[in-house]
Amino acid sequence: MDFARTHNAVPIPADAVPFVEIEVFRHDVLQAIAAGGRLLLLTGLSQKNGETRLLAAIADDVQGEIALSSTIVSGAYPALTMDFPAAHHFEREIHEQWGVDPQGHPWLKPVRFPPTGTTIGKADFFRVAGAEIHEVAVGPVHAGIIEPGHFRFNCHGERVIHLEISLGYQHRGIERALQGGPHRRTLHLAETIAGDTTVGHTTAYCQILEGLSGVACSPRARSRRALALELERIANHIGDLGALAGDVGFLPAAAYCGRLRGDALNMTAMFCGSRLGRGWVRPGGIALDPSAETLREFKRRMQDAERDMRNAVRLLWKSSSVRGRFEHIGILTRQAAADLGVVGPAARASGIDRDARRDFPAPLYSERLPAIVVGDAGDVFARAQQRWREIENSIAFIGQALDEPTDGPARSALGGLAPNAVIASIVEGWRGEILHLALTDPAGRFAQYKIVDPSFRNWFALATAMRGQAIMNFPLCNKSFNLSYCGHDL
Numbered sequence: 263m264d265f266a267r268t269h270n271a272v273p274i275p276a277d278a279v280p281f282v283e284i285e286v287f288r289h290d291v292l293q294a295i296a297a298g299g300r301l302l303l304l305t306g307l308s309q310k311n312g313e314t315r316l317l318a319a320i321a322d323d324v325q326g327e328i329a330l331s332s333t334i335v336s337g338a339y340p341a342l343t344m345d346f347p348a349a350h351h352f353e354r355e356i357h358e359q360w361g362v363d364p365q366g367h368p369w370l371k372p373v374r375f376p377p378t379g380t381t382i383g384k385a386d387f388f389r390v391a392g393a394e395i396h397e398v399a400v401g402p403v404h405a406g407i408i409e410p411g412h413f414r415f416n417c418h419g420e421r422v423i424h425l426e427i428s429l430g431y432q433h434r435g436i437e438r439a440l441q442g443g444p445h446r447r448t449l450h451l452a453e454t455i456a457g458d459t460t461v462g463h464t465t466a467y468c469q470i471l472e473g474l475s476g477v478a479c480s481p482r483a484r485s486r487r488a489l490a491l492e493l494e495r496i497a498n499h500i501g502d503l504g505a506l507a508g509d510v511g512f513l514p515a516a517a518y519c520g521r522l523r524g525d526a527l528n529m530t531a532m533f534c535g536s537r538l539g540r541g542w543v544r545p546g547g548i549a550l551d552p553s554a555e556t557l558r559e560f561k562r563r564m565q566d567a568e569r570d571m572r573n574a575v576r577l578l579w580k581s582s583s584v585r586g587r588f589e590h591i592g593i594l595t596r597q598a599a600a601d602l603g604v605v606g607p608a609a610r611a612s613g614i615d616r617d618a619r620r621d622f623p624a625p626l627y628s629e630r631l632p633a634i635v636v637g638d639a640g641d642v643f644a645r646a647q648q649r650w651r652e653i654e655n656s657i658a659f660i661g662q663a664l665d666e667p668t669d670g671p672a673r674s675a676l677g678g679l680a681p682n683a684v685i686a687s688i689v690e691g692w693r694g695e696i697l698h699l700a701l702t703d704p705a706g707r708f709a710q711y712k713i714v715d716p717s718f719r720n721w722f723a724l725a726t727a728m729r730g731q732a733i734m735n736f737p738l739c740n741k742s743f744n745l746s747y748c749g750h751d752l
Contacts, residue, residue: 264290265320265329270622271473273685276701279317279330284340287318287333292345294320294329300616301603302328302686303697304342304352305712306360312336314360319686319699323621328686338363348603351718374430374751382431383412390416390423398733402431409747417733425728425736427721429750436752440711444471444545444679448708453540456715456749461487461494461539462691463713466698469625469687471545474679474702478625480670483547485663488626490530490539490548492656495692497526499607499649500571502744506646507578509738510587518574525567532560547673557664568657575650588643592727592739595640604723606694606716608743611648612640618690626689630666632659640727645742679706691716693746715749 264286266278282290295301303319313336320329333339341364342349353364355373364370375382383402396417402410410431416424436455440448452467453460465487472479479487504519527537533552534542542549552560578584594604599612609616617634619627632655637644679702687698694716703709724743728736 265294265331268328268330268686269326270328270618270624271469271685271687272624273473273680273683274330276682276684279332279684282331282333284333284335287316287331288340288342290331291318291320291342295346298322298324299329301346301348301352302688303699303712303714304349304356305699306356306362307332307701307710309360314356314362316356316362319697321622321688323616326622326624328688330684330686335362338365340365341367343367347601348719351722371428372430374433377433382433383428385428387414387426387428388416388424392418394418395423402428411747413736415728415733415736420732420734422728422731422733422736425725427725429721429747432748432751434748434752437711437713441708443708443711449545455713455752456717456746457538458498458746459494459691459693459696459715459749460536461490461543462689462696463698463715464539464543465491465626466687466689466696468543468545469689470685470698470700471676471679472625473685473687474683474700474706475676476680477546477674477676479547479674480668480672481629482551482668482670483672483674484626484629485666485668486533486548486551486672487543489660489663490533490542491626491689491691492632492660493526493530494539496653496656497523497530498692498744499653500526500574502649502741503575503578503646505741505744506588506642506738507584509741510584512578512581512584515574515577515581515584518570518577522567522571522574525563525570529560529563529567532556532563544673546676547671549673551672561661561664564657564660571653578646585643587738588646589639589641591642591735592731592742593639593641594723594727596638598726599640599723602723602726603719604694605719606691607648607652608645608720608723609694610635611637611644613638616695618688618695622688630659630662632656642738642742681706693717693744693749694720713752715746715752717745717747717749720745721750 264280268274299320302321307315313334317332357370398415400413402412412428414426452464455463501523504516508516530539531537594612596613599609615636619631635651681704684701689696697714699712701710
């Protein structure tokens with residue numbers, strides 16, 4: 263198989279990525295996946311004279327390697343989706359952005375809607391025929407202060423036969439805005455890719471710059487970044503547990519966890535002044551190294567928060583009525599999770615042993631990493647338990663990291679970026695694997711910048727988990743995934 267191989271945040275010359283014929287490209291990608299690889303990315307890179315260059319990135323989670331290959335297609339090519347369902351969203355995006363037809367793809371519905379020629383939200387929906395079949399349409403405007411997304415349920419009575427999710431109502435053009443960078447705005451764009459994942463996406467972006475400039479962060483800066491990333495994980499997971507409690511009307515845990523999410527966000531603000539972590543992670547390290555006094559106060563608050571989190575979550579696990587609403591609801595089987603390329607806690611709760619902190623650790627977790635836990639049931643209860651077990655392990659990791667000595671500057675100066683290079687940066691955000699990929703031009707600027715938020719991979723998993731469920735279970739099942747609209751829409 264003809265691939266160029268690299269590692270997380272390690273650039274290689276762009277011309278080292280092989281060009282092969284589409285038949286060879288397709289064969290090699292499918293063979294690499296059959297051999298245990300995983301589709302990390304499939305995207306269009308450029309278009310010239312009616313031809314489009316496609317790039318595939320295959321992850322080897324065991325070896326921590328990324329394999330790259332590319333091909334040129336003209337107008338159409340045989341789709342990968344029918345042989346490998348995890349490609350379906352990527353090929354829909356390629357069709358939408360580049361006008362290339364992946365022949366044989368079962369459903370080329372818009373991912374984010376083309377910028378011209380199509381009314382946003384206007385699309386064909388899958389229909390189930392039958393005299394007793396009815397449709398329930400929800401959104402894109404919702405009853406809460408949330409982002410837009412449309413959900414179309416095909417139901418037989420209360421039972422959901424099929425859920426179709428339509429997004430793309432707020433396409434912000436982030437990837438296009440990053441092209442030509444880095445410049446004054448690119449760092450701030452990276453911080454707002456998905457607001458609740460500020461640290462995760464900013465770290466992925468900074469690893470791109472550091473890899474291209476050949477500058478490694480000091481052990482001190484790496485330790486503080488990992489702390490910020492795990493604190494972001496804790497804040498969102500405990501908030502989700504509270505939201506799950508609220509969806510079944512269990513208000514004591516809902517209120518308790520909501521307050522604790524605020525405590526975790528306030529601890530983040532101690533380090534950078536922003537509860538969402540903006541302004542802390544910077545190219546070359548971190549903007550500000552907390553003082554010894556700040557770290558002591560942080561440890562005290564973390565101990566209090568851990569005690570209170572255990573009390574709050576104990577309320578959930580002890581309540582038979584809560585467990586009765588969580589168990590056997592919204593099951594995502596291990597096979598479905600593997601076929602769809604699901605990532606993050608949703609994948610691990612279904613038995614997929616995948617975590618970029620362990621599989622692609624450099625340069626964040628090169629010395630130590632949190633314990634990785636994997637569930638098996640794949641239901642709402644499993645996803646809730648997965649969040650709590652990850653909170654426990656993140657708290658333990660932070661405590662150990664703070665007690666270990668670190669040295670070096672908080673931030674190192676970057677030089678020029680490598681020209682004509684390609685680099686992939688992977689970070690395990692709280693929702694799952696974040697991927698940033700950049701290609702540089704002869705001047706070392708971003709000729710192409712591609713982002714894959716974990717929500718891009720996982721939205722269809724939510725639709726799959728709802729099949730056969732009572733429609734009243736949708737809010738609970740939806741919250742158990744808690745996916746991002748803006749992280750998907752970009």
